[in-house]
Amino acid sequence: MKRPTIADIARRAGVSKGAVSYALNGQPGVSDATRKRILAIAQEIGFNPNSAARALSGARARAVGLTLCRPARILGIEPWFMGLISGFEAELGAHSYALTLQVVASPEQEVEVYRRWWGERRIDGVIVTDLRENDLRIPVLQQLQLPAVVIGGSGEAGTVAQIWSDDGGAITEAVRYLVALGHSRIARVSGVPDLLHTQVRTKAFDAVCASLGLHDAITVPADYTGEEGSRATRRLLIGGDRPTAIIYDNDVMAVAGLAVAQEMGLSVPGDLSIVAWDDSPLCSLVHPPLTALSRDVSGYGAQAARELLNAIDGKRVGNVQAQTAHLTPRGSTAPPRG
Numbered sequence: 001m002k003r004p005t006i007a008d009i010a011r012r013a014g015v016s017k018g019a020v021s022y023a024l025n026g027q028p029g030v031s032d033a034t035r036k037r038i039l040a041i042a043q044e045i046g047f048n049p050n051s052a053a054r055a056l057s058g059a060r061a062r063a064v065g066l067t068l069c070r071p072a073r074i075l076g077i078e079p080w081f082m083g084l085i086s087g088f089e090a091e092l093g094a095h096s097y098a099l100t101l102q103v104v105a106s107p108e109q110e111v112e113v114y115r116r117w118w119g120e121r122r123i124d125g126v127i128v129t130d131l132r133e134n135d136l137r138i139p140v141l142q143q144l145q146l147p148a149v150v151i152g153g154s155g156e157a158g159t160v161a162q163i164w165s166d167d168g169g170a171i172t173e174a175v176r177y178l179v180a181l182g183h184s185r186i187a188r189v190s191g192v193p194d195l196l197h198t199q200v201r202t203k204a205f206d207a208v209c210a211s212l213g214l215h216d217a218i219t220v221p222a223d224y225t226g227e228e229g230s231r232a233t234r235r236l237l238i239g240g241d242r243p244t245a246i247i248y249d250n251d252v253m254a255v256a257g258l259a260v261a262q263e264m265g266l267s268v269p270g271d272l273s274i275v276a277w278d279d280s281p282l283c284s285l286v287h288p289p290l291t292a293l294s295r296d297v298s299g300y301g302a303q304a305a306r307e308l309l310n311a312i313d314g315k316r317v318g319n320v321q322a323q324t325a326h327l328t329p330r331g332s333t334a335p336p337r338g
Helices: 006-013 017-024 032-045 049-057 079-094 107-120 137-144 167-181 196-211 226-237 251-263 297-312
Strands: 063-068 098-103 125-128 148-151 161-164 186-190 218-221 245-248 273-278 291-294 326-328
Touching: 006 017, 006 032, 017 032, 063 079, 063 107, 079 098, 079 251, 079 273, 079 297, 107 137, 125 137, 125 297, 148 297, 161 297, 167 186, 167 196, 167 245, 167 273, 167 291, 167 326, 186 196, 186 226, 196 218, 218 226, 226 245, 226 251, 245 251, 251 273
Parallel strands: 063 098, 063 125, 125 148, 148 161, 186 218, 186 245, 245 273, 273 291
Antiparallel strands: 291 326
16 A cells, blocks of 8 residues: 555545645645645545655655553553563664654554554554454554564464464463362463453463363453452452462562462462463562563564564565463462362
8 A cells, every 4th residue: 555645635635736735834825624624634544744755765764663552650560561672672773773662542543553653654564462353453554554563362463474472372381280289279360351362361271271170260350450460369369269379461460469368368379379471570579489481571572573674674474473481380389288
């Protein structure tokens, strides 16, 4: 899909290119109604006059875009994204590319950002995270023919290149490990329910628990924050038949869950075993250190950036399966008492 030009605006508005120039530059020569129509069309098709020089030269922006649909306040304490971004920066910096980051409130806003970046030639490609089922961002990226790499999921991104890991296999390993220790009441505190990787983990958790006869296994949805991790943990632990082990979908919630257990007078791992995802330094800084599903998050980001740079260079890229997270046992897991 060609980037928009003044000629495209003129054709859609039914006016001359000169009239479009007058309207865009705030000069007299067109009526107010025509000016408003031209400006609306320019916004709709993503035209930005400031990008004209770069458009004419065909030069690259030498920048890659990343939009995050997460509250800005939690990004500074989210080790997953910090590790991922460090991987992006290491690979992009080595090729003299910059990373353009914008936090948004919804997938719809992400789409608008993509259109604006594309129209203004701000970026040469994008990295997409937090894939959803029937994700509305994917057809837009395909329409714009904007080079992109999706992180997460498993082949649900159409023709957009994708890098993913086997989250289902990882959570199956964690459950089997806890059962081998003697646990029969296992719960999970999940991430945002509508994210595709959360759904993959939930499906795998339910399947392995059913296959092992753990009919009381339960998943409580949360949002990756410490506050929600704490609330979910309290709900699980105040019940009469509380779990003896909990798996958390990230390390921030797991650390919060550990604090709740200790606040309630429970011993970890004596009364409650805890397993965290992603294994950031947080997992080793608490007492006891947390058993975790470990993976090289920074390496994951670097691999995604390499794939995107290949796509920007016109090379053929496809889906890549990264290393599956593996279990790293530490002091937060043990056989249940009694």
